[in-house]
Amino acid sequence: MDNEIQHNGIHGDEFHQLEDSSYNDYSDTTGIAVPIGDSTEPLDPTLPVYRLRLPYSHETFQAVFTTDLLSVGAMVIVPTRYGKDIAQIIGLVENRGNLTIGEVVSIDRIATSEDIEKAQQNKEKEKEAFTICREKIISHRLDMKLVSVHYLLEESKILFFFTAESRVDFRELVKDLVSIFKTRIELRQIGVRDESRIVGGLGVCGRGYCCHTVSDKLKPVSIKMAKDQNLSLNSMKISGPCGRLLCCLAYEHSFYNEVRRQLPQEGCKLIWQDANWKVAEVDPVGGKIKVICEDGRQVYVPVSRFEKQDGRWRLIDL
Known part of the structure; x- marks a missing residue:
């Protein structure tokens, strides 16, 4: 009012x-x-x-x-x-x-x-x-x-x-x-993110706050962005000094989304070495994918060994 x-x-x-x-x-x-x-x-x-x-x-x-x-x-x-x-x-x-x-x-x-x-x-x-x-x-x-x-x-x-x-x-x-x-x-x-933008300071990365030095446009940041980037969901590790999710999660999210579209998703099932495997984790930055076999074996495979044919993913043997 x-x-x-x-x-x-x-x-x-x-x-x-x-x-x-x-x-x-x-x-x-x-x-x-x-x-x-x-x-x-x-x-x-x-x-x-x-x-x-x-x-x-x-x-x-x-x-x-x-x-x-x-x-x-x-x-x-x-x-x-x-x-x-x-x-x-x-x-x-x-x-x-x-x-x-x-x-x-x-x-x-x-x-x-x-x-x-x-x-x-x-x-x-x-x-x-x-x-x-x-x-x-x-x-x-x-x-x-x-x-x-x-x-x-x-x-x-x-x-x-x-x-x-x-x-x-x-x-x-x-x-x-x-x-x-x-x-x-x-x-x-004002909000706590506005306060950080106005006052400034150093983030956990050792650089100035993104909202103070990079961009003042305070766009929404969601926990899904952290999940997509395989980050720990510990709030202390992915939150800024303002107590809200790190702004940099939003800056890097588009890169992860673009790379992930070209790779199999978590939960994707495939047959390799005459056994059933399932994609458990995708690491776009590291360029590797963790797959788990039905017998419990776990293997990290380079993304270059995955190929999509007729809408299905398969692993290429070296």
Whole structure:
């Protein structure tokens, strides 16, 4: 629900508490930045399309700029779901497909030196606001965890992002924050995967979190993906620091699916050396298949020795 709070003439907002985005597959602009329009009209193919990132949330989206060619690393001003803000160009979109006007954002302008300086100053103000808000959360005994704070560049608004296991009544907290900062206050409840994307860190592989460094698109990950990749189903081994299944399971799943389509599946029965055998395990990466004989023998066979004829698989003797 949206509730508005008036405090000494200052407008404070209590906004939606979002559902955990780990269950959603976001498009490039949905909920992140404001697209040119909702039209399905094709985008001018001569316009270069840039990929931009919002520094404070690590969310990315696609945008165009009709005035000048922009270089990677340039800072620009774009319309976002919260208001105009600063973003960084991280590259050109090469595989643009059939992009429509409704899928891209129009860059307002190139950020000036004053904009960049203000953004740096805001970072210091955000640290102070974070400390104050956290103290107020404790004093109000609210069961919520503050994740980050962001000052919008061109709007009189401060964003506070938090996680919580359930809905939180933070109306009194908002009143306190409005009275302290004398500006519009917006609190947003985010999911644990969003928290990992914003904060960052090192995964079990020793590299930065995928959601923070590789892709911010939090696509659904299922336990079936782990099964298809012959991974241990121990939740501790296939879960990230956020407690959800590892994002990399989804990245590699298409490879396993493609390779598996060309190999016999688990449970497939075949006759070899005058005995009945059954496929017990397929290892696409190792290039071997485990087969079990009816008499209990177990053998690992290279995938190159399997051949499909007339819709049935058979083992080729060397």
